[in-house]
Amino acid sequence: MCTALNIPARVAHNEVYSVDGDQAPSFRTARRWKKWFREGREEVEDEARPGRPITKIIYGNIEQVRLLIDDDRYMTIEQMQEQTGLNYGITQRIIFNHLQLTKNYCSLYS
Numbered sequence: 001m002c003t004a005l006n007i008p009a010r011v012a013h014n015e016v017y018s019v020d021g022d023q024a025p026s027f028r029t030a031r032r033w034k035k036w037f038r039e040g041r042e043e044v045e046d047e048a049r050p051g052r053p054i055t056k057i058i059y060g061n062i063e064q065v066r067l068l069i070d071d072d073r074y075m076t077i078e079q080m081q082e083q084t085g086l087n088y089g090i091t092q093r094i095i096f097n098h099l100q101l102t103k104n105y106c107s108l109y110s
Helices: 009-023 027-038 059-071 077-084 088-098
Strands: none
């Protein structure tokens, strides 16, 4: 609305800041959004980017790795990668940080 009324980004930011205080977006963000709206965008959400999506360490992935280790405690991370589709670093973090297992419990390296 501020863009359609040609209100400067600084004025719009000050109005939002007076309502939201420290929770308000920065002036730099307000200026970027104003530019986007002037260019025809209707939302401030980031656009999809090319490339591999980030793999999250979620409960389902943790449980999947735990079940693999329960079935075969000598399974390597590479074998777990093949079965889960998770990358090496994610699998390793799940084992050490989330399941809190040590090398003595499962064989991690081929």
